[in-house]
Amino acid sequence: MIQADIFRALADPTRRAVFERLASGEMSVSALKARFAVSQPAISQHLAMLKAAGLVAERREGRFSYYRVAPEGLAPLVDWVDRYRAFWPERIDRLKDVLKGLEP
Amino acid sequence: MIQADIFRALADPTRRAVFERLASGEMSVSALKARFAVSQPAISQHLAMLKAAGLVAERREGRFSYYRVAPEGLAPLVDWVDRYRAFWPERIDRLKDVLKGLEP
DNA sequence: AGAATACATAAGCGGGTACTTATGCGATTC
DNA sequence: GAATCGCATAAGTACCCGCTTATGTATTCT
Numbered sequence: 056m057i058q059a060d061i062f063r064a065l066a067d068p069t070r071r072a073v074f075e076r077l078a079s080g081e082m083s084v085s086a087l088k089a090r091f092a093v094s095q096p097a098i099s100q101h102l103a104m105l106k107a108a109g110l111v112a113e114r115r116e117g118r119f120s121y122y123r124v125a126p127e128g129l130a131p132l133v134d135w136v137d138r139y140r141a142f143w144p145e146r147i148d149r150l151k152d153v154l155k156g157l158e159p
Numbered sequence: 160m161i162q163a164d165i166f167r168a169l170a171d172p173t174r175r176a177v178f179e180r181l182a183s184g185e186m187s188v189s190a191l192k193a194r195f196a197v198s199q200p201a202i203s204q205h206l207a208m209l210k211a212a213g214l215v216a217e218r219r220e221g222r223f224s225y226y227r228v229a230p231e232g233l234a235p236l237v238d239w240v241d242r243y244r245a246f247w248p249e250r251i252d253r254l255k256d257v258l259k260g261l262e263p
Numbered sequence: 264a265g266a267a268t269a270c271a272t273a274a275g276c277g278g279g280t281a282c283t284t285a286t287g288c289g290a291t292t293c
Numbered sequence: 294g295a296a297t298c299g300c301a302t303a304a305g306t307a308c309c310c311g312c313t314t315a316t317g318t319a320t321t322c323t
Contacts, residue, residue, distance in 0.1 A: 059172050059175075062166065062169050062170045062175065063170045065166050065170075066163075066166045066167045066169075066170035067310085067311075068163050069311080070311090071163075071166065078243065078246065083269080083270095084269070084270060084271090085268090085269065085270080093311090093312070093313090094312075094313065094314085095269085095270070095271090096270090096271075096272080096273095096312085096313075096314085096315095097311070097312060097313080098270095099270065099271055099272085100271090100272090100311075100312085101311090103271085103272095117269085117319090117320060117321070118268065118269045118270070118319065118320040118321065119269065119270085119320095120269075120270060120271090124243075126243065126246070126247035129240070129243055129244075132240060133240055133244060136233070136236060136237055136240045139182065139228075139230065139233055140233075140237055142182065142230065143230035171280085171281075173281080174281095187299080187300095188299070188300060188301090189298090189299065189300080197281090197282070197283095198282075198283065198284085199299085199300070199301090200282085200283080200284085200285095200300090200301075200302080200303095201281070201282060201283080202300095203300065203301055203302085204281075204282085204301090204302095205281090207301085207302095221289095221290060221291075221299090222289070222290040222291065222298065222299045222300070223290095223299065223300085224299075224300060224301090264323105265322100265323090266321100266322080266323080267320100267321080267322075267323095268319100268320080268321070268322090269318105269319085269320080269321095270317105270318085270319085270320100271316100271317080271318080271319100272315105272316080272317070272318095273314105273315080273316075273317090274313100274314090274315080274316095275312105275313085275314090275315105276311105276312085276313080276314105277310105277311095277312090277313105278309105278310090278311090278312100279308100279309080279310075279311100280307100280308085280309075280310090281306105281307095281308085281309095282305105282306085282307085282308100283304100283305085283306080283307100284303105284304090284305085284306105285302105285303080285304080285305100286301100286302080286303075286304095287300105287301080287302075287303090288299105288300090288301080288302095289298105289299090289300090289301105290297100290298080290299085290300105291296105291297080291298070291299095292295100292296080292297070292298085293294100293295085293296075293297090
């Protein structure tokens with residue numbers, strides 16, 4: 056919910072990968088677990104942290120828990136990034152082009 | 160230099176604050192130290208990590224070391240954020256308006 | 264009702280992290 | 294040249310983090 060929580064939640068590679076995986080669509084915990092080389096509790100813990108940061112939302116259905124990305128949760132991060140993009144737009148965008156292999 | 164390093168470098172509140180402080184202009188280590196309630200080695204360690212992540216650059220002048228933001232270092236983060244902004248532009252931007260107290 | 268499933272929580276462990284004080288090293292000042 | 298300054302690095306410490314196994318709690322199946 057706070058900016059600091061968002062940065063910390065996305066700092067861990069596995070947790071960030073979980074978030075990115077959910078970006079492709081809603082998924083149950085067990086379905087997520089099948090995609091990663093960690094235990095089910097580890098997945099649940101990552102999801103709890105992402106949820107606390109406002110980055111994902113949960114939907115219960117019987118004994119299943121379906122998680123999905125909460126796009127609004129990224130707004131504080133988008134906002135933070137935009138502050139610096141506004142400062143140095145040309146330099147950042149130019150490097151982005153380079154990273155994408157584009158020639159000016 | 161790698162995306163993971165950037166997220167981790169910005170995850171710590173103090174280190175992120177150091178980066179944000181440098182965004183207002185180049186500054187020596189001692190000048191930075193005066194702004195934070197931590198020791199000089201702590202500042203140097205944060206700067207070393209930000210530098211390793213490509214987020215700041217250093218300029219030596221005599222016994223002074225001046226640090227400044229390296230805007231291109233933010234490109235991978237900007238790129239990551241843009242991927243999700245492209246997914247859900249309206250939802251993110253709408254919340255950003257709400258956060259800024261704007262009415263549609 | 265009992266077994267099995269889906270998930271969360273508890274407890275514990277090893278490694279990492281952010282800080283401190285102590286020390287080293289080059290540059291400046293006296 | 295000796296002392297001082299600006300900064301980096303070393304070493305140590307307390308805490309945090311991500312992971313594991315073990316256990317608990319609903320829900321579903323037979």
